[in-house]
Amino acid sequence: MIDHSYPTWLEVNLSAIEQNSRNVVQRTGVPLMAVVKANAYGHGSVEVSKAALAGGATWLGVARFGEARVLRQAGITAPILVLGMITPPEVDEAIAANVSVTLHSREVADMLSQRGKAVGKPVLAHLKIDTGIGRLGVQPGEVLELARYALSQGNIQIEGLFSHFAMADVEDHPLTAVQVSRFKGAVEALEQAGLLPRWVHLSNTAGTLVHPEARFTMVRAGSAVVGIWPFDHTPYPEYLRPALSWKARLASCKILPKGWGVGYGQEYILQQDEIIGVVPVGYGDGFRRQPGNEVLIDGRCVPVVGRVCMDQSMIRLPKAYPMGTEIVLLGKQGDAEISLDDLGKRWKTATVDVTAIINFRVPRIYVRD
């Protein structure tokens, strides 16, 4: 249902999210951690989490504890892993909220153990190893020592082991096989010591979908859940469906005379009388301040002219339209479409970067098929 209440809004299709999650679980045959950090890549973390869980995901992954707090406050009881940094006061909250944290160094082990003692309860943790991305994590050869050290504290429960791919979205990149092999080495070392935890996970979306050898006992996917295919050069598979459309309503439409300038910097000076529309969306919403922008109106593509402002953008129209006419910035209108890939290419960035930074002030409207 189209909502007429807002100048601009996102439509998020929860049926697509549920179905994408179900398809990932069916295709991989292993439990799915739905990664819903950064507000589920801009789609809305609570609603996406609920849809992903309804589609068969069993874990949720977030980057910060604050994101886990939002999910718990919304009544979501599924296991959650904080994939990134956690501060001492957040550990106290994580313990109380039954949220698992990432253990990536001895320093973190000391901190978790201290907080666990202060709270009087064990801390749930997943060991993190760096197999080649150069972020959080000990070297694969150090994981056994870290596991022993953490366990010797007496109040850290190691329930998982994980790492993260750097190049899995680049087909046949040699680093992926190297990372898998380093990860397997760490798995074997823990296994031989009888310390291998239940949840062993390496794959992001790209790894999950095209590297069956890297599925272990769980996969972590964010892009796939919201229907984003991470490969540039291969077409979308039929089992993933984008969930997001970005729409707006025409704020104004008027004829401006030849010689009139449009926008800050007056970069667009009319060579003739033209019909100029105003779209109530700008870079303050996440619509990038770059040349080459286009939107859909009346089922056709029209150019953004002049600089994108913080809250508004101007478009050149072939004819006059009434205020309130629907504009599509991302998604389909009639036979025309502006896809996430189009926006990523236009803005020279990753598709997840397009969705993740769409500002909170753009309301998310949840729809189903």
Ligand SMILES: Cc1ncc(COP(=O)(O)O)c(C=O)c1O
């Ligand atoms: C640690 C970790 N795991 C999993 C993911 C999910 O990645 P993707 O969106 O490719 O599924 C991310 C996202 O960047 C991440 O940082």
